[in-house]
Amino acid sequence: MACMKxxxxxxxxxxxxxxxxxxxxxxxxxxxxxxxxxxxxxxxxTAEYQELYTEWSVNEKVALEVGIGAALAGARALVTMKHVGxxxxxxPLFTSSYVGIKGGLVIVAADDPAMHSSQIxxxxxxxxxxxxxxxxxxxxxxxxxxxxxxxxLLSEKYDTPVxxxxxxxxxxSRSVVEIGEQSASTILKGFERDxxxxxxxxxxxxxxxxxxxxxxKQMAQAANTLSLNxxxxxxxxxxxxxxxxxxxxxxxxxxxxxxLKLGMVYPFPDDLIRDLCAKxxxxxxxxxxxxxxxxxxxxxxxxxxxxxVLPNVGEFDPDMIQRAVTGKSPAASISIPITIPNRPPSxxxxxxxCKVFSLLNRLGVYVTxxxxxYTLGALPPYSAIDTCIDMGxxxxxxxxxxxxxxxxxxxxxxxxxxxxxxxxxxxTGLLNAAYNQRxxxxxxxxxxxxxxxxxxxxxxSGETIRGNRTVSLDYLKLAQAIGISDENVRxxxxxxxxxxxxxxxxxxxxxxxxxxxxxxxxxxxxxxxxRPRHV
Numbered sequence: 001m002a003c004m005k006x007x008x009x010x011x012x013x014x015x016x017x018x019x020x021x022x023x024x025x026x027x028x029x030x031x032x033x034x035x036x037x038x039x040x041x042x043x044x045x046t047a048e049y050q051e052l053y054t055e056w057s058v059n060e061k062v063a064l065e066v067g068i069g070a071a072l073a074g075a076r077a078l079v080t081m082k083h084v085g086x087x088x089x090x091x092p093l094f095t096s097s098y099v100g101i102k103g104g105l106v107i108v109a110a111d112d113p114a115m116h117s118s119q120i121x122x123x124x125x126x127x128x129x130x131x132x133x134x135x136x137x138x139x140x141x142x143x144x145x146x147x148x149x150x151x152x153l154l155s156e157k158y159d160t161p162v163x164x165x166x167x168x169x170x171x172x173s174r175s176v177v178e179i180g181e182q183s184a185s186t187i188l189k190g191f192e193r194d195x196x197x198x199x200x201x202x203x204x205x206x207x208x209x210x211x212x213x214x215x216x217k218q219m220a221q222a223a224n225t226l227s228l229n230x231x232x233x234x235x236x237x238x239x240x241x242x243x244x245x246x247x248x249x250x251x252x253x254x255x256x257x258x259x260l261k262l263g264m265v266y267p268f269p270d271d272l273i274r275d276l277c278a279k280x281x282x283x284x285x286x287x288x289x290x291x292x293x294x295x296x297x298x299x300x301x302x303x304x305x306x307x308x309v310l311p312n313v314g315e316f317d318p319d320m321i322q323r324a325v326t327g328k329s330p331a332a333s334i335s336i337p338i339t340i341p342n343r344p345p346s347x348x349x350x351x352x353x354c355k356v357f358s359l360l361n362r363l364g365v366y367v368t369x370x371x372x373x374y375t376l377g378a379l380p381p382y383s384a385i386d387t388c389i390d391m392g393x394x395x396x397x398x399x400x401x402x403x404x405x406x407x408x409x410x411x412x413x414x415x416x417x418x419x420x421x422x423x424x425x426x427x428t429g430l431l432n433a434a435y436n437q438r439x440x441x442x443x444x445x446x447x448x449x450x451x452x453x454x455x456x457x458x459x460x461s462g463e464t465i466r467g468n469r470t471v472s473l474d475y476l477k478l479a480q481a482i483g484i485s486d487e488n489v490r491x492x493x494x495x496x497x498x499x500x501x502x503x504x505x506x507x508x509x510x511x512x513x514x515x516x517x518x519x520x521x522x523x524x525x526x527x528x529x530x531r532p533r534h535v
Contacts, residue, residue, distance in 0.1 A: 006181040014170040017141040017177050018078075018108060019044035021148025023052065026185045027078045027106070029070035030054045031063040033424065034453035035082030036117040037171035038110035042080055043454075046465050056456055056465045059391075059424040060085035064092045064107065071105040071161075072198065074189035076152055080108040083122045084390070088425070090127070093161075095200050097131045098208040100159040103187050104152035107133075110166045113288045114315040117452075119371065119388065121313060123289040128163050128266040132216045135163035135266045136228060139247040141175040147263065149183065150228060156187065158215050165265065167288065169245045169315070220267035228263030229272055238325065239280030241273065241293060241304070246286045246316055253318040254325070268296050277302045284309070284325055288316055347376050352494035352520025353445050356416070357382035359501055365412045365508070368401070370394035370426070372418035373452040374445050385416070392417070392425030399429070399438045411508055415442045420450035420458040423473065433513045434482045441507050441514045444475070445494070447522040455525050475517050484513050494520030 004010070012020065018041050022030060030052055032042050046054045057063035060081040067079035081089060086109050096105070109124040128135035136151050138144040144166065151162040196204045223229055239258035240250045247261050260276045262269070277283050277297075285294040285306040294306035309324040310316070323329055347354055357377035360367050361384040369375055369385035370393065378385035387397050398415040417426045422444050433440045450456040457463045462472035479489045488510050490503040500518060507514035521529075 004179050006179055008179045010177050010179060011174050012141045012145070012177045013040065013172055013174050014138065014141050014144040014166055015040035015172070016044050017145040018148055018164070018166070019048065020177070020179070021145035022078045022106075023049040024145070024180045024182050025076060025104075025149040025152045026183055027076040027104075027148075027152065028052055029067065029075045029077040030080070031057050031066045031077070032080035032108075033057055033060045033063055033085055033088075034420075034450050034456040035060075035085050035110070036453055037112060037166070037168040038080045038082050038085075038108055039453045039456070040171070041078075041108060042465065043456075045078075050466075054465050056450075056458065058459060060088040061092060064089040064096070067105055067107070068092060068096050068099070068101075068161075071101040071103045072099070073191040074103045074187050076104045076185055076187075078106050078108065078148070081110070082118065083109055083111045083124045084118060084120065085109075086124050086127050087122075088391070093127065093133075094131045096161050097133050097212055098200055098205055099198055100208075100211075101155055101161060102192070103185065103189070104155035105161040106148060106151045106155065106164055107161055108164045108166065110168070110171055111289070112168050114168070116168050119390070121289060123292060124163070124165055125265055125292040126290070128165075129292075132212050133161055133163055133266075134158070134216075134219055134264060135165055136263055137165045137244045137265045138170060138263070139244055139261070140170070141173075141177050143263065144170060145177055145180075147228070149180075150263075154219075158219055159211075160215060163266075165244070167245055216267055220270070223264050223267055223269035224271040226264060226269070229269045230261050230263075231272055231276055232259045232261065233276075233279065234258050236280045237282065239276055239283045240286055241276065241283060241297060242286040243293065244288075246288060246321075249316055249318045249321055250286050253322040262293065265293065268293075270300060273297055273300060274302065277304065286310065286316070286321055289313075344379065345376055346379065347373070347382075348523050350523040352447050352518070352522070353377060354382075355497045355500060356443065356445060356494060356518050357384040359497060359504065360384045360414060360416075363501075363504065365414050366401070368394040368398040368413065368415045370415075370417040370421050371452075372421055372445075374416065374418055377416070391421050392429050395426050395429030395440070395442055396432060398440050398442075399433050399436070402438055402440065409439075411439055413440070414504070414508075415440060417442065417444055418451075419444060419446040419448070419460040420456075423459040427478070430478075430484075430513070430515070431482050434484055438513055439511060441504070441516065443504075443516045443518060446517055446519045447494075447525070448519075449522050449525050451522045451524065455522070455528070475515065479515050484515055488512055488514040489517075490515075491517045491519060494518040 067077040070077040112118040243262040369388040394415040
């Protein structure tokens with residue numbers, strides 16, 4: 001795609017369009033951690049725009065910190081993650097607002113209304129408000145591409161990182177995109193010392209806070225004239241304030257209504273909002289998840305409808321919006337009297353995790369679980385996971401249970417975690433257990449890949465995002481380094497049930513922290529490796 005001519009037209013997903021936007025915006029450093037619905041952005045850049053540097057970082061915090069470093073050295077940078085990944089990156093995120101940038105820095109936060117592949121429905125727009133960072137939100141693939149460039153230009157103009165928020169429908173749906181040309185950055189690369197701006201100790205941070213407050217006020221005023229925000233004044237009996245995919249739903253349900261379309265969802269264009277509400281009899285704020293826009297509009301003293309008629313959970317659709325506004329159901333569609341059986345997700349047949357969960361269920365132990373495809377071990381027929389909080393929490397929640405039970409603890413709690421998640425945030429929990437002298441059994445389910453998000457490599461699979469061979473974490477040396485006895489470490493074949501049972505029962509009886517690695521290649525990845533390559 002990089003060699004296509006400006007003006008050519010492609011059918012792209014939102015994620016593919018963001019990748020194209022990165023290339024057109026002269027972004028040169030792209031980092032992230034795989035997480036649906038954001039994963040394909042870096043995968044597309046790696047495959048189609050190979051002159052751009054890409055990496056799967058260890059976790060989202062690391063990815064953002066690398067991106068910040070690149071931006072401070074004058075490179076334009078893109079950092080990608082899903083909504084819960086923003087939680088992991090929150091520490092550097094808030095400080096990056098104070099520090100600012102040199103080269104533009106765009107942070108993609110991909111939200112997942114209806115939780116298609118997430119543990120919670122979280123609205124990332126709150127982070128924009130909390131960190132005082134501008135946030136753009138595209139409504140289709142064309143805007144997904146174009147808004148990357150808009151974000152870069154805003155970033156460099158106002159000395160700030162800029163959020164680009166997508167949702168699952170924007171990330172994965174396809175629409176027509178007109179290809180643009182690559183624009184060269186005029187910023188010279190190379191780090192330049194600026195201690196009072198880049199070193200956030202209290203004496204310097206106080207001055208930077210003033211700069212942040214000044215900047216966000218300037219951007220709020222500019223929001224009224226930015227082309228990202230536009231008023232489409234038509235029928236004034238009913239109007240809408242909306243953004244993102246909801247704009248497409250509103251336009252489908254009410255093609256003749258007046259609409260204020262927000263391409264920038266923070267800070268807000270107050271003058272445009274007041275102007276629409278003054279001209280339109282009845283205004284509805286249409287937004288998925290939390291009343292982010294609605295609460296701001298009401299804070300201006302304006303009367304609008306929003307979550308009083310629309311839900312704050314799940315995804316919207318045009319019919320839902322039509323019913324909410326008119327109180328009438330849309331015209332009946334053709335009904336097909338076929339009942340589609342429910343097919344809940346499950347571990348793949350032959351998955352190396354199956355025997356582990358069957359065994360844990362049979363042993364009757366409590367299992368603190370983690371985030372990955374192996375979380376499906378909580379469902380029948382295994383029913384072998386008792387908690388799942390966030391990435392890395394299996395190791396630490398198990399410790400909390402042990403502490404709370406005290407002398408009554410029967411050493412019947414096992415933590416399970418995948419290899420990628422272990423690298424992401426499980427190692428620190430293991431170190432915590434060793435340091436605090438816990439009696440915790442941690443089982444790493446190592447299937448050789450980050451399977452849940454599409455077979456991405458990780459620091460334990462021995463290859464980079466480009467397939468280059470690299471270092472792989474040595475479990476035994478790690479255990480030795482943090483003081484776990486060699487007798488408390490086992491590496492076993494995940495398909496060998498006898499070996500698994502002997503190792504688990506033996507390690508449960510030992511004092512101190514124990515580490516069991518159950519290794520077995522993901523069955524889908526194995527099939528891919530077995531396919532003949534066509535020359």
